[in-house]
Amino acid sequence: MIKKKICMLGAFAVGKTSLVQRYVHSLFSDKYHTTVGVKIEKAQVRLENTDVDLIIWDLHGEDEFQHVRLSYLKGSSGCIYVADGTRKTTLATALNLKEIVENTIGKIPFILVVNKLDLRDQWEIDPLTLEDIREKGTIVIQTSAKTGDEVKEVFQLLTKKMMDK
Ligand code: GDP
Numbered sequence: 001m002i003k004k005k006i007c008m009l010g011a012f013a014v015g016k017t018s019l020v021q022r023y024v025h026s027l028f029s030d031k032y033h034t035t036v037g038v039k040i041e042k043a044q045v046r047l048e049n050t051d052v053d054l055i056i057w058d059l060h061g062e063d064e065f066q067h068v069r070l071s072y073l074k075g076s077s078g079c080i081y082v083a084d085g086t087r088k089t090t091l092a093t094a095l096n097l098k099e100i101v102e103n104t105i106g107k108i109p110f111i112l113v114v115n116k117l118d119l120r121d122q123w124e125i126d127p128l129t130l131e132d133i134r135e136k137g138t139i140v141i142q143t144s145a146k147t148g149d150e151v152k153e154v155f156q157l158l159t160k161k162m163m164d165k
C-alpha cells in the first residue's frame, strides 16, 4: 500500500479543517473550532490501478506557523495551500507559506485552493489575479467546503500529481 503524507496550510479560518472534514467525513459545520497543534486524518484515494493512503496533516494557522515544528513538514509528499476568497490577504499568506515550505523541505507537488466559493458575491479575490497565478503554472481550484464543490477533486488531483512525480 502506498502512503503519502500531505499538509494543509493557510491563514487562520480559511477553511483547512472544513475541507478535510468535508473530504474525509462528508461533514460541514458552521461552528468554528480552532485547530490546536495538528490533527491527522486518513483517506483512501483510488487512482486508475493504485490505491493511495493519504495521511492528511491539518496544521494550525499561519500566525502560529513559526512555532510549528519543522518535523511536522518533514516527509510531506504534497501540500494544499488554502486561501479564503472573501479575504484578500489570505492569498498572500498562502503564497508566503509555500515559500516557507519550499525553503524548508524543497519543492513538492501542491495545489492552491481558494475556498468559500458559496460566498462568491462577497469575494475580495479577483478572478484575474487567480488567472495570473494559473498562467505561471500553478493549479488553482476554487472550492466550497460548505457545499462540497470541487473538494474531492483537489485531493484526487494532488494525489495524481504526487504519483506522477
Ligand atoms: P481553518 O482555521 O482554516 O481550519 O478554518 P475552519 O475549517 O475551522 O473554518 C473557519 C470558518 O469558516 C468556520 O466557521 C467554517 O464553518 C467556515 N467555512 C469553512 N469553509 C467554508 C466554506 O466553504 N463556505 C463557508 N460559507 N464557510 C466556510
Ligand code: MG
Residues within 6 Å of the ligand: 016, 017, 018, 033, 034, 035, 058, 059, 060
Ligand atoms: Mg483548522
